[in-house]
Amino acid sequence: MTAFCYATKYLSIFQLFHCADPVLQQQAFVYACENGYLDTVKYILANESYFIIDINGIDSIHGETALTSAAGHGHIHIVDYLITNCDADIDRINSKQMTPLLLAVKNGMWSCVDYLLDHQASIEHCDKQNRTCLIIAASEGHLAVLDSLLEKGNNFIFEWMNELFSFV
Secondary structure, rough: OOOOHHHOOHHHHOOOOOOOOOHHHHHHHHHHHHOOHHHHHHHHOEEEEEOOOOOOOOOOOOOOHHHHHHOOOOHHHHHHHHHHHHOOOOOOOOOOOOOOOHHHHHHHHHHHHHHHOOOOOOOOOOOOOOOOHHHHHHHHOOOOOHHHHHHHHHHHHHHHHHHHHHHO
16 A cells, blocks of 8 residues: 555645556545545545546455445445445446445445445345355344345345245
8 A cells, every 4th residue: 555545544635645646546546435534535536637536446456446445344424425426336346256235244334235225236246156145144143234135135035045945
């Protein structure tokens, strides 16, 4: 990680930096989302003439998008901002084939899971091991997340359970 990324914590310091490298700009943007620095996120996105940011782009260090990073770390205010103001792709996968919903489920970020489900995030995506959100929540022991998935994603889960037990 570079000083440019670390400076995102303090907007007044971050504004002093001048970095023309689009790769470092994307890293700083994703880092700000990962850490919940909404003022910096807004500043970066408002300065289109200086920053070259792909709202759904993947950073080159951790392979995360802004939305997967924010959702996986439970920053609901960043998730909301990216979806409602920036048209971030709610089902965009990161380099590990994880959607924002899958990461929020894996990390037990109930409020993000709830928000993403309310905004029609697909519950059908699977991770690289072919695990669904339901299986991940159960295996990680995230009961509140499991409850939300069962409540809000019940149509898909009902169909999945019928398909699973039709072979028995």
